[in-house]
Amino acid sequence: MHFRIGLKNSNMIKIIHIKSILLCLALCSLGCKDKTSENPLPIQxxxxxxxxxxxxxxxxxxxxxxxxxxxxxxxxxxxxxxxxxxxxxxxxxxxxxxxxxxxxxxxxxxxxxxxxxxxxxxxxxxxxxxxxxxxxxxxxxxxxxxxxxxxxxxxxxxxxxxxxxxxxxxxxxxxxxxxxxxxxxxxxxxxxxxxxxxxxxxx
Missing domain, CATH: 1.20.1050 (Glutathione S-transferase Yfyf (Class Pi); Chain A, domain 2)
Structure with missing residues (x-):
């Protein structure tokens, strides 16, 4: 019983960790996109x-x-x-x-x-x-x-x-x-x- 609870907690931690990574990647992507859009085009x-x-x-x-x-x-x-x-x-x-x-x-x-x-x-x-x-x-x-x-x-x-x-x-x-x-x-x-x-x- 205790083993199952520990395994469940471990899986939850992994899911949270993965979600955090995905969120960071998404924010980075948005940040990079915004930064690029702020750069003016060459005059030509x-x-x-x-x-x-x-x-x-x-x-x-x-x-x-x-x-x-x-x-x-x-x-x-x-x-x-x-x-x-x-x-x-x-x-x-x-x-x-x-x-x-x-x-x-x-x-x-x-x-x-x-x-x-x-x-x-x-x-x-x-x-x-x-x-x-x-x-x-x-x-x-x-x-x-x-x-x-x-x-x-x-x-x-x-x-x-x-x-x-x-x-x-x-x-x-x-x-x-x-x-x-x-x-x-x-x-x-x-x-x-x-x-x-x-x-x-x-x-």
Whole structure:
């Protein structure tokens, strides 16, 4: 009688042990699955997955949102609170640079695959995303590398005269150290043509 009870208890312990192992394996599997799902796809795969106008619109809107979220005025608050050369401010700008670099890479691959978005097919934020990300880049060579696509977008009416002039003007300032302000009234088209020539860009 005692032997049977002991055997029964032994079997129960084995069953509990097996169930515990199976539960651990299941939790590990779920944990690994969640961890994998949290990892972002490579940018090339993200772009390749954009099949519809809606998907492209959402993708560009998220880039625009990321660009704007980091520029919500926190830098001014940090400068006032800690000082311009403080670790807090430097850390903030380092984070901004990382976000800008990632956004620029996404936009570069997007434009190569799909071209500049037609503003009549997407939202204002989505249509503005490529221009604003390029405009925020501090890399002169990169900025110049986007000239052709932005010039075509400008001619197509996808970006306006002011946006195109801002892009060229900031590129000029980054390259030459001064902003090309005109004295008195000037023709914006003449200024644009002058900037294109000064920056040695080809239409």
């Amino acid at each position: 795969e993200e772009i390749a997955a954009l099949k519809t106008i809606g998907q492209k619109n959402d993708y560009l809107e998220k880039i625009h949102q990321a660009d704007q979220d980091i520029r919500d005025g926190r830098d001014s608050e940090l400068v006032l609170k800690y000082g311009l050369d403080s670790p807090e401010v430097k850390s903030f700008y380092s984070k901004m640079d990382s976000i800008d670099a990632l956004n620029l890479e996404k936009i570069e691959l997007y434009l190569k695959e799909f071209g500049y978005p037609n503003k009549d097919s997407v939202t204002t934020e989505a249509a503005m995303a490529p221009w604003i990300v390029i405009h925020h880049s501090m890399d002169v060579d990169k900025r110049k590398g986007f000239f052709s696509v932005l010039y075509q977008a400008y001619n197509n009416g996808y970006i306006n005269l002011d946006q195109f002039e801002l892009y060229l003007g900031r590129t000029y300032k980054l390259e030459f150290g001064t902003y090309p302000f005109g004295e008195g009234a000037y023709d914006p088209n003449e200024k644009i043509n002058g900037l294109i020539e000064a920056l040695n860009l080809k239409k």
